[in-house]
Each structure stands twice: as C-alpha cells, then as structure tokens.
Amino acid sequence: MFAYSFFFITAFFYIGLGLFTASKPTLVGDSAMGYGLGLAFLGVGFAISSLVLTISVHAKGGFDWVGPETGIRTTLVILSWLLVALATFFCAAFKWEWHTDTVYPQFLHWLAVHHGQLWIPLLWLTACFFSLNAGLQSTVSPHAFTIPFWVGLGSSAVFCTGLLVGYFRDTLKTVETEVASQNRQQDEWHQKNLETIAAHKPEDPIFNLLSYSTQYRPEDIKRAALAKIKAKPNWETELLELLTNKNTYQEVYYFLDGNRVEHPEQFAEPLNQSILWLSATIIDDIKDSNNLQHWSFDMYGIDRLLRAIDDQFLDQRVDFYPNVVRLKQALDTPPPERFKGVRFSITGVVNTWLKEHKKIN
Template sequence: MTFFGNLALLLALIGYFSLATMAGKPTPGGDAGVGHAFALLFAYAAVAVGITIATALVFWKGGLGWISEKPSLRNALVVLGWTSVMVFSFFAAMNGDGGAPWIMRFFGKYVAVWALPPLLAVGFVLVNPWLQSVIPNVIWQWVLKGTVVFCAISCLAIIGEWLANIPVEAAQRAEAATNEEVQRKQQFLKEIENTDAQTSLVTILVFTNKYQDTEVRNAALAKIKSNPQWQQYLVSRLETPWAGEVFAFLADNDVPDKSLFFRSIEKGILEMAKQFEDGMRRTHTFYDGQFYSETEDVLETIAKFEGSEINYVPAVRKLRAALDTPLESYQNRANLRCIPVLDKWLKKHAH
C-alpha cells in the first residue's frame, strides 16, 4: 500500500505544481485560451486521481478508522469529505476569471496554492505509517479535519450561491426576453409605418395573422386599409409569388367584398401549387412541418369563401399533386404533415 499510495500522491503533487505555476495568470485569448483550459483540467485530473487512489488505499487498510467507531457514519463522512475536496479542488483549479463562485473569488486566485498542500502533507502521513510515529496524531488528524471542513463549508457556500442565483438569473432572462420583444415590436411598427400603402402592402401582410401582437396587427391592418383599393391590391397579388402572404391574410382577416376574390383564390391556389412543386425540387432536407402553414392558410381561406360558384377541388387536387413531385436520390425525405390534411379535405369535398 505504501508504494502505490506514495505513487498516487506523487501524481497529485505533480498536478499541484502544475496548478501552482498557472495560478493567478490571466486566461489568454484565442487557441491559447483553449490550451490553457485543458492544461488546468489535466492538472486538476492529476490531483483528483492521486488523492482518490491514496484515499481508497488508506480507507481499505483501515487507516481512517479513527474518524468514527460506527462503520456507517465513518463511510458517510469519508464519502462526503472526499466529495467536498474534489469539488473544492476543481473550483480552486479553475479560479482564474470572474466566472468563478464568489467564495473562490474571495479566497483569491492563489487558493489552490495554499489550500492543497496541507491535504497532500496529511496524505503522505497516512500512507507512510512510520511518519505517524514521528508526528503526533492530534496534529495531522486536526489538519485533515480542518482542511476537509474548510472544503465542505466552501462547497456549501457554492451551493448557496447557486441556489440564490436561480431566481436572479430567471428574472434576468425574463427581462432580457421582454426587452427583446419590445425591441422587435418597435422594429415591426417602424417597418409598418415606413411602408408605402400604395405599392408595398404585400410586405406587411405577415403582420396581420392571428398570432401577431395586437398592436402590431392593428397597425398593419390600418396601414393596409388606408389604401382605398386595398382589396383589389390583394386580388392582384394572388396570381404572383406573393400568393402565400395573401392567403395568410385572408385566413385570419375578413374582407368586405368577397366576390372580388372568388376567381382569384382559385388562381392563387394554382400559384401555390407551383411554389410547392418548386419547393419539392429545390429542397435538400425536408422537415415534417414543411408546407403545413401554407396549406392551412389555403384551406382556411377556402372555408371562409364557401358559397361561391367556384369549385376549388381541382385546384386543391393540383396543390396535393405537387407534393408527389419525384425526388432525387440526394434529397432527404420527411413525413410531410400537410399531406394527410389535404387528403382528408379532398375526401370530404370531392364529389
């Protein structure tokens, strides 16, 4: 046991000297910073492995029997003490910047330099019985107890800081999310305000769906309706690549004169079929929800315009057929959720 115990503590000692040489030095930037971090981790690993092996050997040989006469209590204290030392050693090794726990910053950047030697010294006493006959037991036992208690209290402080920071960090995240939402909302409102109501309404149709912020949606609707010919404007865009945006508007908003849209909706669906087919040909990696929102917008629009003499089934059938466009071998397929939705609609409405 003595030989292997000393070998393990020698490994821990080498790791300690490595930590001591890097203690207090600022973390370099770039690739050098990554190398510095790995060096700290390897040095800590040497300390941790060495102390763990030495502790296991001493415990196995009964060298810690003085801790308590009760085996269960002794085992618990050894495990808790070892855990405290490992956790403390890790944070002491990584205590090189402002991200360390408060207790480590309080002790300073050189905490690993002065906190670990007493532990290593007691380790050599425990694995070398002849040293125990030279050094009074009360000295090394109280050194060990004091070091472990010191580590345990530090760990409790770290845990306490972590628990105290949970609500603080949650509040900070909530505030950041709120600020981001406010900024995004102001950006949308500014974009709506700067939109030309005569020529560029199609660019703000995305702000009119039911999921948008109420203020943003109302501002977009007001801008759109400030154009006296806004309905005719939307009708004309149904036969263009902007058809998807128009369908998104029609799905969630009413129009005064539905008759203007009856025929153009059919043309818009055919335009969407072209876009679906183009998307099927151009997409490399599909995902399940692809084309789903567009499909919902089309079907919801049709539902709102029921009662016209136009039969939209043929157009929807072409929309569905576009999703059967043959794929190339390099394209990654997916189970498109819009397909069963369209199949169900066609089954219900086909005569």
C-alpha cells in the same frame, strides 16, 4: 507501494499549485494563456492523482476508520476527494482572478487569498498519509488524521456550496440578460414594423402591407396595416389582382387569415385555383431541392390558407376539398433519394383539415 507512489505524485502537484500561485501572474496576452494552461495542468493532475490515491488507500482498508458501513464509508471518501479537488482548484483560480462584479459569494475569494489551495488539501493529504497503512496510524493519536479529514471535508464542502450558489446566480443572471436582450430586440423590431407601415404612401401597392395584417401579428401592427390597406377605395380589387397572380397569391393568404373581405364570392374561386399553383410549386421544390427539411414548407402559407377557407369561404359554392387533396398529394411527392426519411410537418395540418371536412365533401 502503489499508494505511496501516488501520494508523492499528488504531493508534487499540490506543491506545484502552491508555487504556481505564490506570486501574482501577468494576466494579459500570451502570459494569461500560459497561466491558464499551467493552472489547468496542475489542477487536473492533482485531481487525477489524488483520485488514484484515494481509491488505492480505500481498497486496502486504510479509510475503515471513516465509518462502519461500507457504502456510507465509500461515499464519504469519494465525496471528500471530489470536494477537496474542486476547492483546491478554484481556490487557486480565484486567488488572482476575481472580478468585483461577480455574483459568486465573496467568502470564496477570501478563502482563496488566505491560501485555501494550500491548507484545505493539506488537511486531506494528512489524513491520507496516516491511512496508507495501519502501522502509521498506530504511531499517532486517531485525532491526528480524523480531525484533519473532517475539517478538510467540511471546509471544502462549504467552499463548494458557495461555488454552487454562485453558479446558479450566474446562470440566472445570464438568462435574465438574454431575456432582456431578446425583449429589447423584439421592441426594436416592433417599432421598426410600425415605422415601415407609417411610411407607406397611398400610391404604394398594398402588397407590402399584407404580411403585417395577419391575425398573429401584434394588435397595433395589425390595426395599422389594415387601416392603410382599407384606406384605398379599390383595396379589394387590388387584393384580388394579387390573388390571381402566380407570383403574389401567397402574400394574400396573410390578409385572408383573420380578415374578412366584403365580397367573398369574388375570392372563392381564385383562392381555390391558387391551391393548384401552390401544389405545383411544392412538387417542383421537392424535386429540385438540395436541402429538404421537415419545416421546408411551413412558410408557404398552407396553414393560413386552410384557416381562411374555414373562416369565410366554405359557403361560397366552391368545392375546395379536391384541390386540398391535390395539395396533400404534392406534399407526398417522393423526394430525392437522400431525403427519403424527411416528413414535412405541415402535412399533418393538411391531413387534419381533410379529415374534418370529409363528410362535407
């Protein structure tokens, strides 16, 4: 009796889908929303009720004719339900909602407009009906329920294969669109940077150009920035003034990371002193922050600072090691209680530098 009840419930949703998609709806405004909700309700209702029907019939042995092996039989029965449910819903959806520029195979729309949401589930329901009990099966030829079952399974499998192909095409198209958009934005930003550098006047401070001169900028941007910086006769003096200023020293790290100065002996001690300023800033920021994250100090130029030391300042008779230890201690400052679990990723870079230079010091 249970299986019969869900057969009629499934048939109710099946008929509802057929009537609901019989005429073209108004797909604008509230009408479009109402149509979508109605389609979803009927589609989900059909899927759930047909699943219960499938399980109940299979549990009673009604699908024993599908195959001799229990595992294979169960797989085929559940697979048939899934494919038929998907094919029914998307045939109903594609009948009136189909875009000419879609990447989904056109035969999906052809099946939809030729009432696939009616005849595909009808084949499957026919097989279910004659599988409700052995008495019904004995009244007809086995072909009356085996042929509809396999034809319905095959048709829905073809339809769902098309869905899968369309899904992968659509995903690929989305990725390509996003990549193209990102490339376009990068090109625009790249050009904007070049224009900013080109607009820099000789009397302007080099402070505004330093971030463009780091080794990780695109080569043309870096060359343009360096040309503007070194066009000033006193560029090293101005750079040194920035390094000895608590408000601007971090910008100098951009330049020193990959660009050699002509008089490194003049920069070594101020650079070492800047590490103490940086440590003090980190301590204050840890204590006062209300949003500490593992990346909180990634943009403080610590990695650039350490690369610059290795590149051109280790042989300037200045011992950087003690101050880098102070920097490590600053990063280990106990944070507020709510940030106890935060571990700063840049700490690993500092630890590696200290380990590599321990013998030197």
